Amino acid sequence: MALMQTQLIVPFEDLRYLSITCGNCLAEVTIDLADTTHNPNPNQCPVCLQEFDQASVREHVHSVTMAFRQITKTKHRFSFRIRKSLTATTPANPEL
Numbered sequence: 001m002a003l004m005q006t007q008l009i010v011p012f013e014d015l016r017y018l019s020i021t022c023g024n025c026l027a028e029v030t031i032d033l034a035d036t037t038h039n040p041n042p043n044q045c046p047v048c049l050q051e052f053d054q055a056s057v058r059e060h061v062h063s064v065t066m067a068f069r070q071i072t073k074t075k076h077r078f079s080f081r082i083r084k085s086l087t088a089t090t091p092a093n094p095e096l
């Protein structure tokens, strides 16, 4: 048995869609961080119409949106690396 570690590399640009799950009704709102014109209102749940509060949702959505836009317009490339440990009996693993 061999222990293998792999990394899932996620380019920062691929983190384009931010989902918010409403704490009241569990509906999910997805915001396209790269598109400012076609997004649902990020300040209110589209199902139960409860407003998301400023401190716990709106400020974070704004911060993430600004970070995404600034980071993706630089000439440098950012990525996240997610470690994944696998225990494999054979070198071939269909999840790799």
Ligand SMILES: [Zn+2]
Pocket: 022, 023, 024, 025, 026, 027, 045, 046, 047, 048, 049, 050
């Ligand atoms: Zn809701």
